[in-house]
Amino acid sequence: DTGVSQNPRHKITKRGQNVTFRCDPISEHNRLYWYRQTLGQGPEFLTYFQNEAQLEKSRLLSDRFSAERPKGSFSTLEIQRTEQGDSAMYLCASSPQGQGAYGYTFGSGTRLTVV
């Protein structure tokens, strides 16, 4: 297992365009989390899945953001009509059953730049 994989590593997009990121968790981990990190700040929780069910969403996740984990394996995070304020590092983490926040393994992140 190569850990948590995120693609692409970098994305530059024009304001108003839609973007989609992918996260492949560690295969035996049933929980998957998305965080956003802006410059000079720590990661902020966006949402998490248990298998294919999205169980919690932060108020940071506006209606332009949508996340899916259709078969309980990989997950996608889509941002519609991107704004400059969406520029950030988007981090994905996965965790095994029963460990939750204590068992995170983070991916290397997708850095989004909106120009």
Place this chain on the structure above:
Amino acid sequence: DQQVKQNSPSLSVQEGRISILNCDYTNSMFDYFLWYKKYPAEGPTFLISISSIKDKNEDGRFTVFLNKSAKHLSLHIVPSQPGDSAVYFCAASAQGQGAQKLVFGQGTRLTINP
């Protein structure tokens, strides 16, 4: 509101000396605390943690101290090595074993000078 705060954006320490990174929190419901280390272009990696029922946890060169009355924790690294140069994040969770999400501080950039 910033529930977890790391008030020092950066810290510079001589190789071989002790590095002390500090973290304060405001939410009394937090019952588990973690430190992560982050190198550029990589995700955060877990370093050490402590439950609120303890006041100290040690793992090799790393020790975390928790002062619940002051809502303060610190990470001690001794002796500091050049490979310790990274950004360190303090994080906290609530609700015991059911906790899913972490609340992070802003991070402290540690530089170890040879």
